[in-house]
Amino acid sequence: MKKIIEKHPYLTIVFSMILGVLITIVSGLVFFVGILGHTDGEKNDFNRVASVYNQINSDYYKKVDTSKLATGAIDGMLSTLNDPFSDYLTDSDATSLNDSVSGAFGGVGIQVVKKNHQIEVMTTIDGTPAKKAGLKAGDVILEVDGKKLTNQSLSKATTLMRGKVGTKVKVKLQRGNDTFDKVLTRSKIPVETVTAKMLKNKVGYITISTVAEKTSSELKRALKRLDKQGAKSYIIDVRNNPGGLMQEALKMSSMFLKNGKTIMQVKARTGKAEVYKASKKYDGGYKVTKPTTVVINGESASAAEIFAAALHQSANVPLVGSKSYGKGTVQNITQYTDSDELKLTIAKWLTPNGTWIHGKGLKPDYQADYPAMAYITEFDQKKTYSVGESNSDIKNIQIALKGLGYYDDKISKEYTEKVKQAVEAYQEKNQLAVTGKVDAKTMRSIEQNVIKTLAKNDPALEKAQKVMNDEK
Incomplete structure (x- = not known):
């Protein structure tokens, strides 16, 4: 099972947590039956749901799709929570969520750009199906599996090319005056979440686009590389970063904090808040001691906010930009089939000083933003x-x-x-x-x-x- 904190229903921050959830199948419907010791009242409520399901399935005037009926029942229960971050994900939605937190996806390995209403190859990633098949920058992608891409959006084009690892996709390409087809087998494509470069005055500039499974190691490599180049300070840019794995956020934050300093707190419905502190367990003994600034904006959420708040409150790192999104709840992901997942809010997370930023966001020390x-x-x-x-x-x-x-x-x-x-x-x-x-x-x-x-x-x-x- 996975425990998550997120900004958007399909962009999540995940960390491990074991919950005792008993899954009972009643007349083909999967129900979620409490942890242990549910009351008679809860049993009666459960039986009511099962009875309605059974009656619809057996007595409705025409045959029903039991899978849709089950999903509808689940969606109905979740809607009563009035919580946009609790959701039941199926098929492509579940795949999208998993891609966002794994830092990889099934695809062919190209970056594309839209030029003159056409989708054009910008770069191919080394070792990927596209690179091996000889696709080159400047190739125009005319069709994907018979679907024409002229006047289509970039997101539509990339969606068509992505898919389950091992599946095939046929692309029609144009290179100069020549038109040709390529059949590619999708493979796992890694996503680089950290980029770095040196600015003037020896300021190392690092952008973190999301917080996925390898982000902390990518960040550490970027910091070491800039350090070798003589960086005297760092700017960490987490603008438009929607979140990712919480465990990674802990590792990232710990690099900038003295051991024992609080990174964050997590408070469930009952019990005291669990406090997470910087330590060698998270950062492996690697510490950043040079002056640092973090840049945030209204699209910085979840893990990005955990990172920014930890550095700000526990290491006196200044925040620059505009107020962050403000996502302060924790979700748990439970996978039931290969394409079905339940995402449920189970706790709130707090900044090191105990502040709940949900709906409020982090306020920068220095206000600056792009124009409207x-x-x-x-x-x-x-x-x-x-x-x-x-x-x-x-x-x-x-x-x-x-x-x-x-x-x-x-x-x-x-x-x-x-x-x-x-x-x-x-x-x-x-x-x-x-x-x-x-x-x-x-x-x-x-x-x-x-x-x-x-x-x-x-x-x-x-x-x-x-x-x-x-x-x-």
């Missing part, structure tokens, strides 16, 4: 917008144009004359047809300029660098 246009969603490029229309896409267009310096009025969902004027100014500046309407070509241009602008400007990272320089 960094958080707009992808535009619907199948539509064209003009004066008089109103929807959320138009609001995002306004936010983008404001961030790019073309719009200075209030933000709303309305396509006003002032929005039209801003669009015309943008179109003229960017050599587009000046129509005052936002079509697919204008949307793509705006999106590209937003990406370019954001790439040149990272206020939180700049602030973190300043903090590091000031502390020297």
